[in-house]
Amino acid sequence: MNRLILAAVIAVLPLAGVASPTIAQTPPTSAPTGVTKPAEVWAEMRDGVRLAANVYLPAGSGPWPVVVTRTPYLKDGPFYADPRSAAGVDGPQLYNDHGYVFIVQDVRGRGHSQGHYSPFSDDIADGYDTIEWAAAQSWSNGKIGITGASAMGITANLAAIGAPPHLLAAFTVVSPLDRSESSTYTGGVLRQADMERWLGFVGLDAGGTLASPGFRPTSDVFSDRSEMSQGLKYVRIPMYHVGGWYDAFDEGTLEKFVWLQNRGAEGARGQQKLLMTPSGHGPLAGDLAYPGADRTEVAGQQELRWFDHWLKGADNGVMDEPPVSYFMMASARRGAASDKNRFVPSGDWPPAAHEVRYYPSPDGGLSLDAPTVRQSKISYRFDPAAPVATVGGSTIWSDFGIGPMDQRKIPIRADYLRFKTEPLARDVSIAGPISVDLYAATDGADTDFMAKLVDVYPDGYEALVLDAPIRAQYRQGRDPALLKMMTPGVPERMRIDLWDTALTFEKGHRIELVITSSNSPRFAVNPNTGDPTAKPRVAVNTIYLDRDHPTALVLPLVYLEGASR
Incomplete structure (x- = not known):
């Protein structure tokens, strides 16, 4: 049995200067020693x-x-x-x-x-x-x-x-x-x-x-x-x-x-x-x-x-x-x-790092070259009735696998966009916070975008490193005053926080960025309506990849022995 079945909800009122409790003086009068009978x-x-x-x-x-x-x-x-x-x-x-x-x-x-x-x-x-x-x-x-x-x-x-x-x-x-x-x-x-x-x-x-x-x-x-x-x-x-x-x-x-x-x-x-x-x-x-x-x-x-x-x-x-x-x-x-x-x-976290950006391209590539074209985008249909299945990740329960499972288990589908570098000529070591600077639009009031960072091995194994979502209406924050529905068809900049890691993508591996809109049942599926009581709808979501909307994977590059850009 997994000894680390977790708890996850904090619902507490922080207290400063709390009063001294009434101490119940009830020590065991004949407590046994050792661990056999507490x-x-x-x-x-x-x-x-x-x-x-x-x-x-x-x-x-x-x-x-x-x-x-x-x-x-x-x-x-x-x-x-x-x-x-x-x-x-x-x-x-x-x-x-x-x-x-x-x-x-x-x-x-x-x-x-x-x-x-x-x-x-x-x-x-x-x-x-x-x-x-x-x-x-x-x-x-x-x-x-x-x-x-x-x-x-x-x-x-x-x-x-x-x-x-x-x-x-x-x-x-x-x-x-x-x-x-x-x-x-x-x-x-x-x-x-x-x-x-x-x-x-x-x-x-x-x-x-x-x-x-x-x-x-x-x-x-x-x-x-x-x-x-x-x-x-x-x-x-x-x-x-x-x-x-x-x-x-x-x-x-x-x-x-x-x-x-x-x-x-x-x-x-x-x-x-x-x-x-x-x-x-x-x-x-x-x-x-x-x-x-x-x-x-x-x-x-x-x-x-x-x-x-x-x-x-x-x-x-x-x-x-x-x-x-x-x-x-x-x-x-x-x-x-x-x-x-x-x-x-x-001496601290994160270690000193140099920010590098990898830019996805319409042909499925991922490189350090920022886009120069005036217009470039990819659109896909996201149907909440047919979400992308959870395969691994930072989940609690082992039902869908925990950690770096092979993402090739997710079949080729139009709403699951894979962007890969060429095989690396040298090691690339990262340590610190990872994010995706995403420019995206939808044809309705709300939708989700999901990002994954994947380490692709020379034999094709796609080891999941990190993944996380953003719900479009919360792109500016969770304060009610900051909530804002999307304007249909208008691209918005939003940041997907993938959290932190420390990993060396070794020579011959590929760095992969995945963009999609669901990861079920790990994350709740967005009905694409902005209204939880409304009937779910199919959304048309668009990722922008041009010079004015340069979607990018943001990595903290560290310089360790045997690793470089």
Whole structure:
């Protein structure tokens, strides 16, 4: 079973200067040591709701430092059945063996905990109260850390925003920043398969939840107050951020690190770490593999070092190392990975880069030569009843494959435009944000445009690198005042944010840009009407490729040994 089944909705009210909770002094009177029989204990929150937790105590006598994780996936469920690991991060046994108390708590309204479950809406205050409760127990020395992957990473992030006094460090894995872009909507388009399935997985009605305030695609007071980006200024601790280039929350991991490392409050600024691996939210599908770069294994080597330094004061050199370690991907066919695949240290993210633009042409080419013709365009019919199928990508669920699957599985079709370079004469290495500067029109009020970045191998394998959409009415932003329907037939400039990656397109490979208008069921299909209640219609969409409308793939070129323009 995939231990990184994810959570993706943040619905929280950032709190500054939160009041001290009422501490329920309920330590286990005869808690067993080791991991074979954890004690269930209860922590009372400030509103009187009691949350249940399993407490794993080390052998011997305390008090000890404590590591907490808070989960909607049930503390007594399958994620925590193996005491050696817990949902993608180190588990009770390893922490106990190294002299830590380990606590796994059911979040409000889940498992044995009281209260009503509303995804992530209570986790700032509840995280604060839980940390301060743990610090007051007889087996605790008052030095608390928090850890978690995916949903548990979100609850860890939210506890850090609450800034409980006894929380000294956090270690989070594959967790998003904001609901609007990182998990629920990308480019204004609902991440339909991920969100609807996850809401059902935690027992919620997807339709009703997504229609409620704070879950709609537009930005408003309900969504803004519940976005993590609005609360980062309250974080005052060192945090270790772990992500993957094919992870559904790739961008959130990077943005949290960059903001806290460079703009964070005292205690956070300059004290962050970032590890980016060639991984997805779950196991990668397709024919690529990156030996020696398994996220769980690599991150596991750092997790205890991190807490040993910040909770025990160990002089283990973790803060003497570069703050960023990112994996530079390269050719990686299973069993034949290039030696150009490696981890690269960096002082920050993104590394210094030179922006280059690759321009698509009507004949299917992609080159560094900007168009000079006065008029050039390609039109296609987009029928929402016959969308392009999802094949891989940064999705949560493995049903359609995760990561760099072969895009040749998508047949030749008029609404799926492939543009390729000639085989590269030299390596091209990129690291940083990727985007498409798109000039496009439609014959109606609204439609979607989708872009893909693909690494085409010499044998034709089309390895998906990144993909993302833009809903035309949100091309200027998600604020209601910025929403604007399209004028039929009039080209508009819009930016498709493909998020970040680090990859060397090796000599002999081709760089491919794909433009289409659907990717189903990963993203909700646009009915092309601008009115969700209207009957879907076939749209005629047009991509412009001329000197006044130079659609371009924008890449951050980095200069590493063996790679050049």
